[in-house]
Amino acid sequence: xxxxxAFEVKAATQLFGFFPFFDYPRVIxxxxxxxxxxxxxxxxxxxxVFRRELLARLGLPFVxxxxxxxxxxxxxxxxxxxxxxxxxxxxxxxxAQYPGALIIGSDQVACLDAQVFGKxxxxxNAVKQLQAMRGRRVNFFTGLCLLNAKTGKAHLRGVPxxxxxxxxxxxxxxxxxxxxxPYNCAGSAKTEGxxxxxxxxxxxxxxxxxxxxxxxxxxxxxxKENFSVI
Numbered sequence: 001x002x003x004x005x006a007f008e009v010k011a012a013t014q015l016f017g018f019f020p021f022f023d024y025p026r027v028i029x030x031x032x033x034x035x036x037x038x039x040x041x042x043x044x045x046x047x048x049v050f051r052r053e054l055l056a057r058l059g060l061p062f063v064x065x066x067x068x069x070x071x072x073x074x075x076x077x078x079x080x081x082x083x084x085x086x087x088x089x090x091x092x093x094x095x096a097q098y099p100g101a102l103i104i105g106s107d108q109v110a111c112l113d114a115q116v117f118g119k120x121x122x123x124x125n126a127v128k129q130l131q132a133m134r135g136r137r138v139n140f141f142t143g144l145c146l147l148n149a150k151t152g153k154a155h156l157r158g159v160p161x162x163x164x165x166x167x168x169x170x171x172x173x174x175x176x177x178x179x180x181x182p183y184n185c186a187g188s189a190k191t192e193g194x195x196x197x198x199x200x201x202x203x204x205x206x207x208x209x210x211x212x213x214x215x216x217x218x219x220x221x222x223x224k225e226n227f228s229v230i
Contacts (some may be wrong), residue, residue: 067093073186079111088228091147105145110187135167146221159214161204
């Protein structure tokens with residue numbers, strides 16, 4: 001429809017002399033911007049390419065922005081509480097930029113017994129994480145927040161995913177990390193890539209949650225805001 005409109009404006013001018021005062025690139029470009037601004041009601045408070053790709057599956061127009069939130073856990077805070085708090089903090093951090101939007105925040109922590117595994121950030125930490133988790137079942141808990149910036153109401157959902165790791169040798173851990181370099185992924189396992197090879201079993205309600213954005217839960221929360229995905 002947009003391309004059709006652009007073609008009609010240009011064709012009409014060339015053939016019949018209509019709209020002689022139009023600067024075509026500026027007019028059509030402005031139309032694109034206007035259409036995007038009026039239809040884009042969703043904001044993803046994240047810079048994660050994985051979350052961006054997941055959200056794009058819903059076919060909704062959205063924008064991404066960096067929430068710039070400190071992801072350090074608070075003293076005595078449970079992993080689940082950390083993920084939920086950070087998901088809401090990320091959403092609220094961008095309200096001033098998008099005061100009328102529905103803002104999505106998400107955060108994930110991996111926990112084994114009482115130990116929390118965040119993003120390793122480097123090779124040495126990733127080795128330690130995988131050595132600790134090999135042969136064990138780890139809870140990758142994803143906190144999800146949908147915030148209505150206009151009303152200030154936040155909908156929260158926690159989505160656990162239980163992941164059993166293979167009993168990896170030190171060489172297998174080294175080989176995997178050298179190839180994948182998943183240093184920005186909680187638990188050092190990028191399951192949408194080669195990381196699936198280090199996993200023996202996945203248990204959960206939403207396969208997207210493990211990648212970082214539980215779409216099933218998100219659709220539920222959007223419905224609470226009377227926003228129809230389909």
